[in-house]
Amino acid sequence: MERDPLSPLEPGRILLEDQELAAEEELWTDDPGADHTGWHCVATAPFPCPAAGCDFVAEFMTAAHLVLVWEERDDPNLLRHAQRAQEVGRRPRVVAYDPSFGPSASYYAWEAAGRPVHGIRAT
Numbered sequence: 001m002e003r004d005p006l007s008p009l010e011p012g013r014i015l016l017e018d019q020e021l022a023a024e025e026e027l028w029t030d031d032p033g034a035d036h037t038g039w040h041c042v043a044t045a046p047f048p049c050p051a052a053g054c055d056f057v058a059e060f061m062t063a064a065h066l067v068l069v070w071e072e073r074d075d076p077n078l079l080r081h082a083q084r085a086q087e088v089g090r091r092p093r094v095v096a097y098d099p100s101f102g103p104s105a106s107y108y109a110w111e112a113a114g115r116p117v118h119g120i121r122a123t
Helices: 076-087 107-112
Strands: 040-048 057-060 066-069 093-096 104-106
Touching: 040 066, 040 076, 066 107, 076 107, 104 107
Parallel strands: 066 104
Antiparallel strands: 040 057, 040 093
């Protein structure tokens, strides 16, 4: 069904127009003032970012190049992610996070933000 572009929209419908997408990609960040020192993270064997053309190499479980951290060492989600890293041969170890590891993000803040990532490995 064609619609006259000048006719009013019906309630509950929107008109989509061509829009130019922003070319610059921004990585998600957590609260920049958050101090996760002493929280827990999962150190792993180094692995490359799966995004095409990205040369970032992670040594921790990351999301959008941020070290994911959990407040509790025995958090079920931390343990689940460590188990998954073990299954793919990344030799995970739960360690206390230190800012020298790089920028961090709370796992739960990352989850609440919709679990943004920088790249996804092609299957």
